[in-house]
Amino acid sequence: MSFAVSMLVFLGIASIIGTILKQNEPYENYIIKFGQFWFGFFEKIGLYDVYHSIWFLTILLFLVLSTTLCIIKNTPTILKDFLVFKDSLEEKSLLSFSHHLVIKNKKSVNTSKILYYLKEAKFKIKEKSKENGDVLIIAKKGNYQRLGYILTHIGVVVICLGGLLDGNLIFKAQEIFGYKKIETLDLPASKVPEVSRLGISNTSFRANMTLAEGSSDNVAFVRMKDGYLVQDLPFKITLKDFRINHYSTGMPKSFESDLIISDPELSQDITKTISVNHPFTYKGIAIYQSDFQDGGTRLNIKLRSLLNPGNSQKIEGKIFDKVKLDKDQITYEFNDFKKFNVLHLKEGEKEKPRNVGPSVTYKVRNNAGQAREYLTYQYAMPIDGRSFFISGMRETPQEEFKYLKIPADAKGSIEEFMLFKDALQNKTLIEAVAKKMANQSASEDKNNEVKESFEKSVIKLMILFAQGGFSKIAENVDKNIPDNEKQKAVQTYLKIIDIASSEIYKDRLNLPNKELNQSRIIFIQDALNAYSDMFFYGVPYYFELISYEQKEASGLQLTKSPGQFWVYLGSLSLVLGIFSMIYLHERKLWLLIKAKGGVILALSSNRKNIDFENDFRKLIQEIKKIIH
């Protein structure tokens, strides 16, 4: 017994480890977490898949064995006790019961009245007359309680066996003896060798399958350790359509896949729609909606050059495909497309999350193989009362995205920013603006030299800004201006940039000599900030999604679990067993009615608690009432 208990404790601890250390992650994650040495050690003792490790399964087997032994050992006694009335007890042994009562009485006792009372109290009764004229009444009730012991223990065993049936014991054995091997290379399913395939006859599995809309397949993948196995299916599944329905808040409401199942044994295909909580079972294989992803959405993209207006170009891409720009020596890799993005645009407050429209996740890789990851939204989204095009960039997956925020114009388009940005880089325009500014400011003192030097410094400043935004200016200030004058210089520079860019803006938008309204002033500020951030964006193009043709893929899970029935059956037995163990109170009663007068009563139970004491008290009262 203590062996079984220590096994249970061990099982509990192992289970806890499995919940703390995330199971079945890709192996690289563990290497990063533990380092090479500990990674290897933990792998050896099976910590990345605790619940399927040899030692865990061994503990389970031992538990099943020891519980089975318990059942075998105790069942005969229990059954005997269940079936037999102990009628051989003598007066002396009744008196030795802890709960007994001797009623001295001269009158003859009304046996039938006692029997009637006991029957009413749901006792099963046996009567035995002894040679000396005494009558022994043996009564018992609640003795199904004893069966509860057997039922609970059988329940546990059956559940465990059912679980083992659905586990991967057979594969484990095949792996140890070299009949099967986990495939770790990224191969197309048809190229995976026989040694890493599980046949149609495999009795239990849990496999995954990703189908793009319109495509079909008859194999699924079982992920295992650092690789996978291919599970062949006895039928072909085609995904006709995949749908996500949304609540008005933008939260997903349902995921549904329209499937066509083609079985060579059937003359007609089966059409079936599955969704979360509504799987479909065919030939013992249950097909579940488990997740979804992009299935190769086509993208029409305009790459707008940030530095050279002439360099903008249109490309066509597809999720999971790449496009190489030979001239720039960079490659665009398209990773994911999302049609809906439900975002909390204001932190915390009661602002409802809202759908901000499509986004594309992609990587831009240079010739050296280094890549940055980008997340770009198609439409401008409202932030702080203004509207911005948002594009995030990060250099490693561990980082948070850093966002480039480009202000949208009054029409909600990016054109005005692009126009303004090109103008900021236009040297002729800068010179014209500088001249204009110099003329205006110098009209009072008419000093040509001052005027010219001012004009030159405006040009120099604006060209510096054009080359690198505010940070370039700051760099310049740091380098060339003594500390005590820095603050003043910066203020002057910022003012000049402000005025010059407003002039440039007015020129490009044909608003000469007009006072700019507040929203335009804010637009220019946001645009200058965006322009400056552009230099840290890491790629010389802004990614503008013109249009797309969405194609989704549905993630299906396929399971065959012959143990399920046994697990449920075991559960039923377990529940019935627990009920009878807890809520049936076993009572055994002996009443010896002596021929000479007088009664001896004894009550016993395998559990003596408050209820038993109460029952005993009540019984004494009733019996006394009947006798007197």
Place this chain on the structure above:
Amino acid sequence: MFNKLFKSSKATFQTFNVLYLVLLLGGALYALKKFHNYMDIYEEVILFGSVGFFSWLGWSWNHFKKIMILVFVTSLCAIQLYQGALNNNEQVFLLKYLISSQSAIMWMNVFFVLSLLLYWLGLLKENNLIDDIASSFTSVAVLFGFIGLLVRWYESYLIGLDVGHIPISNLYEVFILFCLITSLLYLFYEEKFNTKKLGAFVLIVINAAVGFILWYTFDRHADGVQPLVPALQSYWMKIHVPANFIGYGSFSLAAMVSVAYLISSKKILTSYLPKSAVLDDLIYKSIAIGFIFFTIATILGAIWAAEAWGGYWSWDPKETWALIVWLNYAAWLHYRIVKGLRGSILAWWALIGLVVTTFAFLGVNMFLSGLHSYGQL
């Protein structure tokens, strides 16, 4: 004379029972007639199953029946007052200050806090009258809590037909459920064992939950109705969650009675508290009922998981911790029933059991990730 009176009161009792059944059955039939287009066969079974369950509870426990009748009548009034418009909860006086879901739940909180204070006052002053008031305040809190949940259920459909669902789908809602179930279990034993001295202990754990509800409401603003994620859209939720919380409630009750037991065994408050044999029996009974419901809930959870996630057991952290909780109490019962263990070891064990249960209930959601990530903090 006395006998006759007794008989007639028995007859009233029977009439009352029949009335209760008629009320429940009538409600269910009305719901079936009006909403059967929105229900599948399982939900209809659950509807009439709950009529059976609630009648049985009411028949075997008169006090519960009274609470339920009041709950139904008041909730129906609230629904009438709404007249199908959600913003009436700000317009109509009775709704705004008493029986809209949020107000009713606030009243529940208030009465639970008051009950705790009064129970302690009653315990220390040895005043039975104060105990009685504390006990009725707990009943009132339960009344308000149930009204709050039922009205919330109705309100959720006013937000949107596709949003509406039974209010046991996030942490805020299940904490209310926890308070209600734990109090009901306690009130039952209070009557059965004829002692009102344990409220001072049991109400502590309930007030901890009240504290959580308040924090969740005022700090996190997480008291709103959220639509259901696809995985939760199943009739199983209506059985799995309540069954689990009967388990959690009973285990908490057992742990709090264990505290009383341990204090009493240290000769503190001993004369004020029930005899240790009574406490011991209460701990056992509470764990036993919790264990049964927890077992059933876990099994139902497995059957639901087989339907939603593709397997009855995935070693998901929540599942695994449910197993650990189960093993813990299975061992507890085993030692008590089969080995005949008694005394303060079991009380300590029941107390540790609460720590394990709390981790399974909350800790898993806070520290571990997995499939059960509905109730994130």
